[in-house]
Amino acid sequence: MNPATTGGGTILLKGGHVVDPQNKLDAISDVLIEKGLIKKVAKTIDEKADLVIDAKGKFVVPGLIDMHVHLRQPGHEYKETIETGLRAAAKGGFTGVCPMPNTEPPADRRSDMEFMREEAKRLGLVNLWPVGAVTLKQLGKELTEFGELKKGGAIALSDDGHPISDSNILRRALEYAKKFDLPILVHCQDEGLFCGGCMNEGSVSTKLGLGGIPAEAESIEVARDIQLADLTGGKLHFCHISSRKSLEIIRQAKAQGSKATAETCPHYFHLTDEAVMHYNTYAKMNPPLRTDEDVRAVKEALKAGTVDAIATDHAPHTDNEKDVEFDHAPFGIIGLETSLPLSLELVREKVLTMSALVERMSLAPARILGLDRGHLSEGTSADITVFDADAEWIVEKEKLESKSKNSPFLGRKMKGKALYVLCGGRVVLQDGKIQS
Amino acid sequence: MTVVGSQVSGDKKFHWTRKDLLSVEELSKEEIEHILATAESFKEVSTREVKKVPALRGKTIANLFFEASTRTRTSFELAAKRLSADILNFSSSGSSTAKGEGLRDTARNIEAMQIDTIVMRHSSSGAAEYLARTSQAGVINAGDGIHEHPTQGLLDIFTIREKKKTLQGLQVCLVGDILHSRVARSNIWGLKKLGAEVTVCGPPTLIPRKIEELGVTISYDLDKVLPKMDVLNILRIQLERQSGAFFPSIREYAAEYGISNERMKKAKKDVLIMHPGPINRGVELSGEVADGSQSVILDQVTNGVAVRMAVLFLTTLVER
């Protein structure tokens, strides 16, 4: 076993286009890694190394972090397991993911956090930073033991999958979390307006005769939550923002000094509710796909920094579950393996510079989660992603690492592929293949 | 002697290629006209002594009704029988969430019995399209959720044309719960394609978002639009809707939108009163108007059998 690949030796990444927004680096450089840490980043490094990776023509960036995934273990292992999920993450170019606690049972105690971390450690794939529930069983009534969860390894708290409808509970959560410096990741959904809807409310839902979820179901809680963040001074982060209205509220709040952060997902800047035509359950997720206007607003927001991060909300469901009448199909699509090429489109469309993209996919998530990642400073853990921005491939069901294949991008040509993923100097993905 | 042959008229043919009828939205104007013309001939069959033609002899049709419905189901049954087809009735409360067989498996089982055509009513929008995608048999949508009820839309149009000769420029008003009405959607598509002017009228809570994009005029005030209407198609108000805060009470609904004798005084003398049934007498429609001279509700039922015969005839004969 090569000490380099297990994190012990030295690795030299030669000739790659290094993009490190925190250190304001965006140039062809070499990166030297020793004992799992970044030793040096310079224009040319001629030292000997146990493993030399030729990164010419490729991008070398701080490891991408997906701060919003669903790994389904424990309880729904038939959809995905921690193993298959982390494999999918590695394939997609991620050095770390944050699995949400809406498992079965919900991850609302310390042992749940420990289980996930240990499983990830055993697998030796990418990093897993678990998210604990805000309320017991995610019912929105009683707070969980934030302190215990943190001791168990929780990086953040969320009741994702559900909104925290009781304003007082969210307020207390934000206040209490201050002690432990944990961000609360909120899923904004006004239950009344959501009202049994299954897609965006608009002309498509009217034509198809499907229950509609208006954009206001999201924006109304965004407005509320941002004020609670203001009131409490707590760390608030908005999950999967989908609509122009919500983004406008966040933009204004930030302009007035709010520290709240927000993420969006690739499908919100690629697809509209037209993707649902012919009752395509592979385009059903919550929040739902919205209109052209919303897609434009999401891109604007990414450009302006109103949206800090790109996350996937990777939500595996089996074909069996999705192959039913539209209103009975579960919400959610997978996203780990398609996020990079879809997000690179933003650079190609000149919505973002490559540096800004790296910020959205690596530095910002790290900052929000309080991780010392997202940059290639000397002495940091060597979490690195190397990708070919021009590599073309087609999304094929059989080739996906994820156990579930519920993606609306099946069969679509993608441009951009992760080649190397290093976690703490350990080579997890080598030349596009997973090393376990 | 060599002479250039010319096109011979008098032998019109129409190439009907659909094995399914899922919506009025997907039909072209010509296809709608063809169905209506075919229905015309089938109407005559029902006036004969022997109300049967052997056109679908040996074909098997299955009624798959996941939602209770006596009226539509018996109409299809009669239509099938008058075409000499064999018809089976399956009623099931099953949908994909109920314990037991889901829609997909129910359909597969039926197909294993070599059924030619399935007539399905289901509570989920898109269920008919879902079935047609995977089914060898033809699928006739007898109502899917709140999406469409194509044969109802077609028979409504047939009835209007029968009485008014043409739909071009006709003022048609759909009254009631448009939001939850598959009959409304089917009607709108068909009426627009044949050139009618369509108004939808009901409480603001029951008018779907962006419906004006379908080319209809929206009105919340029935008394205002009533005088210029040639046709009023009254939709059934589902009494359960009260709980969704769509309107406060039946009394208020009836006062604002109910078609009463009093209200009818403002209407044209030759206006047509239509209703897909069953009627909530005294709520959306008063008994006197329902039974009155302007009502063509019973014609709708008669025409329903003819239109369904036409639809079954055309789709069942398409090669699978």
Place this chain on the structure above:
Amino acid sequence: MGPERLKKDAHEVYPKTRHPRPADVGILVPVKPVLDAPSIERTLTRIAHEILEKNPGVEKLALIGIQTRGVVLAQRLCQAIQKISGRQVPMGILDINLYRDDLTRVAEQPVIKKTEINFDLEGLTIVLVDDVLYTGRTIRSALDALIDFGRPKKIELAVLIDRGHRELPIRADFVGKNIPTHEEEFVLVRLQETDEREEVVVSQK
């Protein structure tokens, strides 16, 4: 799911139950004339006389034309009979397409036209009228249809052209003209009311 414009051979498009005719535009065919307008008129007059001769009790007589050109011919025969006998014989219209034995085999489905028989068939002698008698299947369908309408005393058949090649034991009582034909040939009857010209021709594929 759009309709494909089938350009099959006219042979296949038109099943042999109805005499084939190339409806598609632009087919150049060599054409042999058989009857011209004056001949058609004379033939119909002769058939009218024959019908009256065979059925002296004209009160119990009715004509039923088979869609489409049979209807035109039946109308003309009715007029001729009126001229000769002074009697208005009742006339019905029959579309046999719902009684065909080959509905699943036709490439293009025929448009179903009007059927209208407004009199009771009981006790009547019905003369079915069609333009061309070929395999006999159309007449079989017509007989099936008529039985569903009632029980006539007698059914006779009048055709303008008999072109042979019977596939069923059917024969016409009144024939305008016998024309022996090959199976690849078409007999085209064109009448003013439906085709804006008046002639009977035989054409080749």
